[in-house]
Amino acid sequence: MSLTRGQLDGLRACGNAEILTDPAQRLAYGYDNSKQQAQPDAVVLAEDSATIAALARWCSAQRVPLVVRGAGTNTVGATVPTRGGIVLSLERMHRIIEFSPENQYLRCQAGTRNGDVQARAQDAGLFWPPDPTSSGFSTVGGNLGCNAGGPRAVKYGTCRDNILGLTAVTGDGRIIEAGCRTTKGVVGYDLTRLLVGSEGTLAIITEATLLLRAQAEARWSIRAAYASVEAAAAAVSAMMAQPVRPCALEFMDATAVKLVREHGGVELPGDTQALLLIDIDGAAERLADDAATLRHFAAHNALLDWSVASDPSAAAGLWQARKALSPCLRSLAPQKINEDVVVPVSRLPELIERLQQISAQFALPIVNFGHAGNGNVHVNILADFAIAAQRAAVEPCLEAVFSCVLELGGTLSGEHGVGLAKRAFVAREVTPSSLALMHQIKQVFDPVGILNPDKTLPAI
Amino acid sequence: MSLTRGQLDGLRACGNAEILTDPAQRLAYGYDNSKQQAQPDAVVLAEDSATIAALARWCSAQRVPLVVRGAGTNTVGATVPTRGGIVLSLERMHRIIEFSPENQYLRCQAGTRNGDVQARAQDAGLFWPPDPTSSGFSTVGGNLGCNAGGPRAVKYGTCRDNILGLTAVTGDGRIIEAGCRTTKGVVGYDLTRLLVGSEGTLAIITEATLLLRAQAEARWSIRAAYASVEAAAAAVSAMMAQPVRPCALEFMDATAVKLVREHGGVELPGDTQALLLIDIDGAAERLADDAATLRHFAAHNALLDWSVASDPSAAAGLWQARKALSPCLRSLAPQKINEDVVVPVSRLPELIERLQQISAQFALPIVNFGHAGNGNVHVNILADFAIAAQRAAVEPCLEAVFSCVLELGGTLSGEHGVGLAKRAFVAREVTPSSLALMHQIKQVFDPVGILNPDKTLPAI
Structure with missing residues (x-):
């Protein structure tokens, strides 16, 4: 579908916004990091909440889909305008x-x-905890929309x-204020x-009040190499059940280790x-x-190496892997x-073992x-889609992964x-009853169903 | 209103529950720590979620109010059955x-x-952060219903x-499951x-999965006495903006200090x-x-005394005030x-000053x-209701307090x-738009409006 001249006039009447209709321009707003793509009928670059409220009212009246977009760094197609309509970019806000x-x-x-939030906060010795890999260019609205985390989430x-x-x-098209400016x-x-x-x-989140935290005085990095995946997973579980909470605790399995040794030039114990x-x-x-406390809990006869870096360049060396x-x-x-599945930490050894079986x-x-x-855990299935048997195995493999995660009490x-x-x-x-309730809540916020259709909730 | 024999039969058919109808028994379930009171028509002591679901369906069909109750320690009348009906006590769950x-x-x-949660957690070196004063007898459901905090909330x-x-x-009467068992x-x-x-x-929350934290190895207490309220409030603001986060940071103003010196036998610098x-x-x-870091930020020429206790009995002495x-x-x-109002920490000095003016x-x-x-801040208005002028001043005084709090960006x-x-x-x-949305959400969860009528949301 494409918009009529009358519809474009209606869009322009919403307020402070530029409307992009050129197909090449629209193309750039139709995909995200999921590599899925669809062409929106128009892109709106709005500059304030009142304009967005008018836009939502217009889209509701016209039954035109409205997909809000930050920087499009999400990996699940959350900003792909599957049914065309309007992509609302907040890049000017x-x-x-x-x-x-x-x-x-x-x-x-x-x-x-x-x-930009981090840069501003840093000058005052503060930071905002969410640190997705995309933090250099992803937006606060996008981060909030996905409830983004990152390595620091383990502590913050x-x-x-x-x-x-x-x-x-x-x-x-109602503008709502939620929450307050205090921690209670x-x-x-x-x-x-x-x-x-x-x-x-x-x-559509248009503004947010973010809770900042005080930067710690210093930061060290540790790289622990294990001779078995099970030992590493058990160490994670042990370290998480004591009071010294790491501000990052990342894991790589045997295949990941092999990759970075063979193709990333990383040197590790044999x-x-x-x-x-x-x-x-x-x-x-x-x-x-x-660090000594963590080593105590991470100890195992399969622990091959425990390297500690107390300065940034040595830390970067350890993180190279x-x-x-x-x-x-x-x-x-x-x-x-x-897939970024989650299981209770104590079930990690079992998850890793079962993923190897799968x-x-x-x-x-x-x-x-x-x-x-x-x-x-980020479960990366490396299927070669040129090979028919691998292509065909992807769906049942995913099914098996998800079944396993749910059986282990995960999400x-x-x-x-x-x-x-x-x-x-x-x-x-x-x-089913929670899903039905979520659909009813969706109905309250978005009675006509224009906001980001086909996302998050499955049809019931 | 009282229940008919047919209604009582209907209640009994809901499942595993004892039904109390004796007026003296019902009396005990009609008040809470707000000192407000109303008589329920029956009290239901349920034992499982399925029974509660049947009860909710029955109450919805019969248009009978249903007020859930933990230990009734709340101070705002949140469990008073203003319109009679059923009080559902979870004491057997x-x-x-x-x-x-x-x-x-x-x-x-x-x-x-x-x-009981704390006792169980403690054996494994863990605790659940919410620590309202009532924690010895208040329930998890009641804590969750009120989003309870306590002193520890400042850190946890x-x-x-x-x-x-x-x-x-x-x-x-739908049973819903929400959330998961993982931290993401x-x-x-x-x-x-x-x-x-x-x-x-x-x-009605019937079960909950609580996130526990690891107990710290040690705990110290500090009592800081100031010659001015403004200096103490400024110290709070300074301490909260640096990385050493106290696990309690409590304040008492001049009148509170006077009270505990004159009537509580507490000794403090003159x-x-x-x-x-x-x-x-x-x-x-x-x-x-x-402690030294905090003292650095708490320093002020009005700081009269800084007492540090590193063992529990000395700590108890300091906390006696x-x-x-x-x-x-x-x-x-x-x-x-x-009233337990909140303002951004930096506005505390101004709040205290204006409360003195009020x-x-x-x-x-x-x-x-x-x-x-x-x-x-807990703002305690000590009106003598036997004095007509004081009685009459309470409402406009409260109005002034709330106006002040909102002007300072608080809640x-x-x-x-x-x-x-x-x-x-x-x-x-x-x-108004947020309030309207909250009412619509209420409608989704409780279409007939039986759950805890007259509470939380004002009528619109």
Whole structure:
């Protein structure tokens, strides 16, 4: 479908926004990091909440889909305009509205880049915990829409744990204020956290008050090499059950280790079958003790090497193994399927073992790594889609992975979200009565159903 | 209204529950710590979620109010059955269903006492952060319903920050499962945190999975005496903006100090006009440094005394000033009105100053103390209701307090909740469009409106 001249006039009447209709321009707003794509009928670059409210009312009246978009870095198709309509880009809403270092919050428009928030906070010795890999260019609105996490979440939490309030526009064009500017508040229902992670299907977040934290004085890195995946997974579980909480606790399995040794030029002890990358932060004179405590809990006769770095360049050397992994994977398996499942930390050894069995069963290489401290594992299925047997094995393999995760008491996504990619699996995890209730809530926020159709909730 | 024999038969058919109909028994379930009271038509002591679901369906069909109740320790009338009907007590649902120390969670029925959770967690070196004064007898369900906090919230957060998932029964009798068993999870909308703090108006929480934390190795207490309230409030703001986060940071103003000196037998430097009680926890060998850091930020020429206690009995001595306060207040002013307002921490000095002006303006003594690290101040208005002028001044005084709090960017309640007591003021803080949306959400969960009528949301 394409918009009529009358519709375009209606769009222009919404307020402060530029409307892009050139097909080449629209193309750039039709895909995201899921590599899925669809062409929107128009792109709206809005500059304020009132314009977005008018736009939502117009879209509701016209029954035109409205898909909000930050930087499009999500990997699950959450910003792909599957049914055309309007893509609303918040790229021009990047103003920091209020910065209160003394109260540790920052209020900004939703199109502000995560990295710009960090830069501003850093000057006052503060930071905003969510640190997805995309933080240099992804936006606060996109981060909130997906409830983004990142390595630091293991100590400091995800978006939902680091927000005080927000302004949003519902599908029928109401501007709502949620939350407050303080770390405690119990007046009314918690609309703030309901909108975080709802992927633009309930409302369009236009401004947010972010909770900042004080930067630790120092940060050390540790790389632990293990001769068995089971030993590494057990070490994660042991380290997470004691008081010294790492600010990153990343895991790489044997296949991931092999990749970075063979293709990433990373040197490791010969028998290494699994790696942990651990960061700790705190008072400088405390970190040696904290590292010793962690080593105590990480000890195992399969522990081959424990390297500690107390300065940034040595730390970068240890982290090279982890940083080299994604480029290796991208070049070796451009069509890899990356699922970010989560299990309770104590079930990690079992998860890794069963993923190895699943890999063998379906004859598909699987590389596992990720934020092990939260039990959040990135399961990368390296199917070669040129090979018919591998192509055919992907779906049943995914089914087996998800079944395994649910059997272990886990969840299908820790931070990437549902979008288009996992929508078909949601009903495996969420019960019918909860799903029905979520649909009813969607109906309250977006009565006509224009906001980001086909995402998050499966049809019932 | 009272129930007919047919209705009682209907109630009994709901399942595993005892039904109390004796007026004296019902009386005991009709009040809470707000000192407000109403008589329910029956009390139901249920034993499982299925029975509660049947009860909700029955109440919806019969249009009978259904008020869920933990231990009734809330101070805002949140469990008073204003319109009669059924009080549902969860006192028989106190089973710890699953305790996973290695994954730091505990799942229990909602009637489990907070103290029983702590006892179980403590054996494994863990704790659940919410620590309201009532924790010895208040229940997990009640804590969650009010989003309870307590002193520890300044470091470890409130209920909403320390829950992974829950089971609940909606007003129309649907059993829903929300959340997961892991610290990350983004599948579906966040129903968990929507229900926390909703005071039983959306659904009846029947089970919950609580996020536990590792106990710190040691805990020290500090008592700081100041010659001016402004200096103490400024010290709070300075301490909260640096990385050493206290695990309690309590404040007492001049009137509170005077009370505990004159009636509580507490000895303090002669010029003391304000007190801070500070707890820090962490590795034992770290605490001396942390205390020194805090002293650096708390320093002021009005700082009269800085006493540090590194063992429990000395700590109890320092805390005596704070512990003596509530009994003093109860005996001196049994009808005191206690509001737990919150302002951004940097506005504390201004709040305290303006509360002193309001006290003078309305000729009503006001005692301020509370969880200053969160900006959460308990404003106690000591009106003598036997004096007509004081009685008449209470309402305009409260109005002035709330106006002041909102002007300072604050919120009307940090942890006590809205219940009956603050319902008339909610629309001063929550915008009409947000309030309308909350009513629509209520309608989704409780279509007939049987759950805890007259609470939380003002009528629109």
